[in-house]
Amino acid sequence: xxxxxxxxxxxxxxxxxxxxxxxxxxxxxxxxxxxxxxxxxxxxxxxxxxxxxxxxxxxxxxxxxxxxxxxxxxxxxxxxxxxxxxxxxxxxxxxxxxxxxxxxxxxxxxxxxxxxxxxxxxxxxxxxxxxxxxxxxxxxxxxxxxxxxxxxxxxxxxxxxxxxxxxxxxxxxxxxxxxxxxxxxxxxxxxxxxxxxxxxxxxxxxxxxxxx
Amino acid sequence: xxxxxxxxxxxxxxxxxxxxxxxxxxxxxxxxxxxxxxxxxxxxxxxxxxxxxxxxxxxxxxxxxxxxxxxxxxxxxxxxxxxxxxxxxxxxxxxxxxxxxxxxxxxxxxxxxxxxxxxxxxxxxxxxxxxxxxxxxxxxxxxxxxxxxxxxxxxxxxxxxxxxxxxxxxxxxxxxxxxxxxxxxxxxxxxxxxxxxxxxxxxxxxxxxxxxxxxxxxxxxxxxxxxxxxxxxxxxxxxxxxxxxxxxxxxxxxxxxxxxxxxxxxxxxxxxxxxxxxxxxxxxxxxxxxxxxxxxxxxxxxxxxxxxxxxxxxxxxxxxxxxxxxxxxxxxxxxxxxxxxxxxxxxxxxxxxxxxxxxxxxxxxxxxxxxxxxxxxxxxxxxxxxxxxxxxxxxxxxxxxxxxxxxxxxxxxxxxxxxxxxxxxxxxxxxxxxxxxxxxxxxxxxxxxxxxxxxxxxxxxxxxxxxxxxxxx
Numbered sequence: 104x105x106x107x108x109x110x111x112x113x114x115x116x117x118x119x120x121x122x123x124x125x126x127x128x129x130x131x132x133x134x135x136x137x138x139x140x141x142x143x144x145x146x147x148x149x150x151x152x153x154x155x156x157x158x159x160x161x162x163x164x165x166x167x168x169x170x171x172x173x174x175x176x177x178x179x180x181x182x183x184x185x186x187x188x189x190x191x192x193x194x195x196x197x198x199x200x201x202x203x204x205x206x207x208x209x210x211x212x213x214x215x216x217x218x219x220x221x222x223x224x225x226x227x228x229x230x231x232x233x234x235x236x237x238x239x240x241x242x243x244x245x246x247x248x249x250x251x252x253x254x255x256x257x258x259x260x261x262x263x264x265x266x267x268x269x270x271x272x273x274x275x276x277x278x279x280x281x282x283x284x285x286x287x288x289x290x291x292x293x294x295x296x297x298x299x300x301x302x303x304x305x306x307x308x309x310x311x312x313x314x315x
Numbered sequence: 316x317x318x319x320x321x322x323x324x325x326x327x328x329x330x331x332x333x334x335x336x337x338x339x340x341x342x343x344x345x346x347x348x349x350x351x352x353x354x355x356x357x358x359x360x361x362x363x364x365x366x367x368x369x370x371x372x373x374x375x376x377x378x379x380x381x382x383x384x385x386x387x388x389x390x391x392x393x394x395x396x397x398x399x400x401x402x403x404x405x406x407x408x409x410x411x412x413x414x415x416x417x418x419x420x421x422x423x424x425x426x427x428x429x430x431x432x433x434x435x436x437x438x439x440x441x442x443x444x445x446x447x448x449x450x451x452x453x454x455x456x457x458x459x460x461x462x463x464x465x466x467x468x469x470x471x472x473x474x475x476x477x478x479x480x481x482x483x484x485x486x487x488x489x490x491x492x493x494x495x496x497x498x499x500x501x502x503x504x505x506x507x508x509x510x511x512x513x514x515x516x517x518x519x520x521x522x523x524x525x526x527x528x529x530x531x532x533x534x535x536x537x538x539x540x541x542x543x544x545x546x547x548x549x550x551x552x553x554x555x556x557x558x559x560x561x562x563x564x565x566x567x568x569x570x571x572x573x574x575x576x577x578x579x580x581x582x583x584x585x586x587x588x589x590x591x592x593x594x595x596x597x598x599x600x601x602x603x604x605x606x607x608x609x610x611x612x613x614x615x616x617x618x619x620x621x622x623x624x625x626x627x628x629x630x631x632x633x634x635x636x637x638x639x640x641x642x643x644x645x646x647x648x649x650x651x652x653x654x655x656x657x658x659x660x661x662x663x664x665x666x667x668x669x670x671x672x673x674x675x676x677x678x679x680x681x682x683x684x685x686x687x688x689x690x691x692x693x694x695x696x697x698x699x700x701x702x703x704x705x706x707x708x709x710x711x712x713x714x715x716x717x718x719x720x721x722x723x724x725x726x727x728x729x730x731x732x733x734x735x736x737x738x739x740x741x742x743x744x745x746x747x748x749x750x751x752x753x754x755x756x757x758x759x760x761x762x763x764x765x766x767x768x769x770x771x772x773x774x775x776x777x778x779x780x781x782x783x784x785x786x787x788x
Contacts, residue, residue, distance in 0.1 A: 108401040110562065113616045115382045118622035130369065130569060144553050145643040150587070183603070202604050213770055221587040230601035234550045256572035260593075264568060268395060268533055269597050270605045274591040279543040282583060283454035283470060284501040285341070285477050286348035292505055293512065294543020294590070297739060303635070 132258035139219035143252045145300060148220025150277030151290060152298040159303035162246055163193040166211055169299055170196070174208060175242060183214040183231035183271045185246060209242040214275070217252035217302070218259045223275055224300065227263050228271040237275060245275070245294035248303050319670040321654030324647060326675035334649040341474050342649055349470075349640040352584025353691065360586070371695050372632040373570040378622070384531040384564045385613065391534025392644070396598030398607040405435035408558065408614045412437060412523070413444055413724055415556060421446065421520040425544035427538065428452035429525025431558045432470055434669070437523075449515050451544035453508050453605055460487050466513040466650030469636040472727040474587070474649050480504050512544075522548035522606070526559040527633065528574060528686060532567045535595040536611060539578060546592055555594065560614045560620045562630040568593070574633055576621040577693035582635035588737045588776050625704045629664045629693040638688035638698060642679050653678060660688035664701040672708045679705035740779050748777035 109222050142153045157165050162185070170177050178197040181190065186200045204209045205213035213232060228234045239241055253259050257279075263272045279294030290296055329655055357363045375385055389399045402408035408431075417511040432438065438448045438459075450459040454471035455597070458464065458482045465471030472480070481498040484507055488495060498505040513555060524545050526536040538545045547557045565571055571593075577584040598605030621627050637643040639659025640644070650658030657665050663678040677701035679784055688698045709715050712722070729736045751757060751774030759767045766772050 107403045107407060109420050111401055111619055112382050112385065112401060113614075114615075114619040114621060115385070115561070118377065118619060119381065120623070121562075123578060130573070143685065146586070148591070150585075159547070169709070170585060195427075205517065223587060223591075228598075228605060230599070230603060233602075233604040235604045238546045256575060257569050260568035260572060262535060264593075268595045270595060270602060272593040272595075273546065274587070275589065276585075276587040276591075279590050280541045280589055281453045281505055282348075282503055282541070283452070283457065283472055284480055286470065287501045289502050289505040291509065292542035292544065293451065293516075293547060311352065 112200060115132065118126065130257055132261055133220075133254035135219075135252070135254050135258075140217075140223050140249045140252045142219040143217045143222055144300075146219070147186060147217075147224075147277070147300055149221075150199075150222050150254065152222075152277050152300050154300045156249070156304065158306050160189070161188050161308050162211075162301060162303065163196065163303050164187045166244055167196045168240075169195045169208060169244060171314045172251055173242075173297075174251065178207075178209065178244045179244070180204075180210040180236060180240065181206040182210070182233060184229070185211055186231075200214045203236040203239045205308070209244065210236040210240040211244045211246065212236045214245045214247040214300075215251065216259055216262055217247045218254075218256060218274065219251075220255040221274070223259070223274040223276040225259050225275040226271070226275060227269045229269060230291055234271045238271065238294045241291070242297045242299070243278070244299045244301065246301045246303060248305070250305065281309050319655055319674055321668055322670055322675045322678060325652055325681060328652040328654060329648040329681070330783045332652045335649075337476050337479060338474050338649050340559055341476050342646055345640055345646055349424055349584065349636075350677075353581060353640065354584075354593075354635060354781075356500050356580040356584040360580060363580065364532060364576070366573070367693050367695060369573040371631065372691060373565060373573045374633075374694060377565050377570065378562065378627070378630055380457065381564070381622070383560065384566055387531040387566075388529055388534055388564050389613075391536070392596070392609075395609075395784065396533050397534060397596045400610060400612045402612055402614045403616070405614075408435045408442045408612055408616070409437055411612050412556060412558070413446075415442070415554070416446055416521055417450050418440070419520070419554060421554065421720060423447045423515075423519045423521075425449045425451050425516055425519035425522045425548045426455070427524035427540070427548045429521070429523070429558050430521070430656060431525055431560055432463075433465060433615065434616065437558075441572075449512070451512055451516065451542075452540075453505065453542060453544075453549055456508060456512065457483060457704075458510040460484075460744060462721055464651065465635060465656070467639060468588055468634050468657065474651065477501055478700065480517065484508075485753040496556055512771060513545060514548045516544075516551050517747065519552045521546075521554035521556060522550075522552040523556045523558065526557050526563055526611075527578070528571055529559055529564040530566075530568055530593070531592070535568075535591050535593045537571055537591065537708065539575070539591050541583070541589045543590055546590055549592070549594055550605055554608045555597070555610070557594070557611045558614065559611065560616065560618055562618050567767045573578050578633055578635055581637040581691065590642065612623070615721055621668050624668075624770060626701050628696050629661065629668065629701060632661055632665070633694055634661075635693060641691045643683070643685065643687070648681075653681075660698045660702075661696075664696070664698050664705070667705045669709070672705055672712065673714060675775060676705070676709045679703075679709075685693075728770075737781060741782065744775040744779050745777055747775050 216225035280291035645659040
């Protein structure tokens with residue numbers, strides 16, 4: 104449609120006339136404060152996710168335990184970014200690293216950030232972090248470090264978009280749902296039926312693992 | 316498919332809707348459904364009014380320099396490897412999408428919910444050209460099976476009851492060999508649709524989504540969904556096409572954040588929808604998933620002509636649906652009566668701009684100007700003011716009935732002569748009050764048959780408001 108661009112933009116300019124330039128009153132991201140991690144967990148739970156706070160070296164055990172408690176098969180697709188978490192320590196848990204497909208009922212993937220304001224996980228796609236794994240499996244298990252929890256949406260967008268904009272930034276706030284039949288909310292429309300979030304705390308070097 | 320002509324038949328269609336028992340049963344759920352949920356969400360969020368102001372300011376600022384933001388969007392999108400197409404008309408937009416698909420040999424297209432696709436009549440056009448379209452939003456899927464148009468902008472199948480959906484699934488799924496469910500609860504039906512559509516996401520060669528907004532500074536499209544279908548649609552196939560109208564652009568991601576703060580709360584009463592996804596260009600060379608191609612079709616279809624007119628504030632709309640969820644007229648007749656893509660108050664304000672006031676003149680009249688829509692609109696669009704603007708256009712173009720014009724002329728003549736007006740209305744009130752007798756109601760009344768056909772007309776108290784006011788002071 105050659106010329107369409109010019110015709111549209113010309114019409115817009117004619118209609119607008121000349122408006123004075125005005126500074127963008129964009130809201131500054133809020134600073135992180137104590138209590139933001141708790142707020143993040145509380146809101147995420149309110150959105151229908153389950154949340155567990157663990158030490159950062161305890162992910163494989165937490166995943167195995169979660170699947171066992173729910174009577175789910177001890178088998179997960181692991182996003183490449185999480186390939187080196189020491190999965191061998193859980194010999195009964197079958198893991199495969201890569202992009203999820205229809206055969207995967209559960210997947211474990213990282214979140215780049217948490218957002219206290221909304222209780223959202225922030226997924227940023229990357230070569231070791233496929234977007235598919237967040238959406239295709241029935242059960243999503245996300246790992247997010249507590250020190251990445253930021254205050255609000257502005258802070259999340261600013262952190263996730265720089266310095267190189269990923270193909271996909273996705274704010275995930277609870278499991279998939281729909282209200283399309285008689286306005287009743289049902290979980291598990293097309294994306295995950297359950298979302299379990301492991302919020303990890305750093306382990307002090309060579310120190311004893313603190314009990315949570 | 317909806318043609319615009321149906322918008323001209325609002326009076327007949329609304330009368331039919333009032334007698335449709337299934338529709339009435341479905342509409343009765345609005346009060347405890349979306350209305351109550353929005354009220355709760357707003358009460359939970361102390362800063363809601365501030366957030367509304369911020370969202371309105373962001374969008375107002377955008378529209379004032381729309382040309383520049385569109386150019387920035389295009390440049391940034393291209394820098395990230397995306398392609399931007401411009402379409403003035405629905406026909407242009409359809410053709411651009413068709414060529415993108417046929418040039419790549421696409422046979423199956425999966426589709427997220429987009430009102431712009433409804434607006435340009437995309438599905439019928441693509442199907443006529445041999446492309447299979449799979450609606451993946453549950454509501455859109457239901458109405459695709461029923462071969463109907465959406466009746467609500469965020470809950471397309473809101474007019475269907477659960478048994479009606481179960482019947483549709485029985486007709487369409489029983490022969491497919493898909494996993495079947497008991498169909499006793501909404502949960503059963505959701506599970507069945509999930510099972511049927513699962514494999515279809517992977518079959519599609521291309522995915523098409525709309526955009527809740529576009530971000531100029533990054534050249535991104537953003538979709539806000541709850542089901543996750545939109546993300547599967549824009550992640551799994553090799554080609555991702557975004558359809559968006561030109562007023563959807565905002566300058567920055569921070570402006571997007573301002574809109575997100577009011578969108579879900581107003582729409583579904585959630586603090587945040589389950590998935591808010593920013594897509595920028597195609598997959599990066601080292602990415603392990605995502606589409607190889609990313610195209611954005613920017614559609615004007617009448618938006619640019621609206622700028623600078625008294626109706627331009629409709630361009631702030633973020634399509635949350637709050638106005639229709641709270642409208643007594645929408646609540647009584649549902650969305651199909653409006654005859655075109657956008658029902659309810661936003662439709663009554665937007666449709667005359669897009670289809671012409673000749674076709675859509677009844678819609679802005681389908682309001683008592685009660686103002687509830689403006690009250691709940693997160694973007695503070697003065698919908699009743701815009702209805703009045705279209706009514707004035709209708710009158711100026713002499714499209715309303717002779718009887719209506721005569722009535723308005725008499726009233727206008729009288730209202731311009733205050734003393735005579737008071738005398739005449741005072742006398743009329745006294746006479747009517749006396750005529751009403753003991754019942755204080757009229758079963759029928761000269762010149763008011765439109766009212767008394769369906770309900771009694773209450774008798775006036777015997778004097779006018781002005782009389783009472785004078786006595787009071």
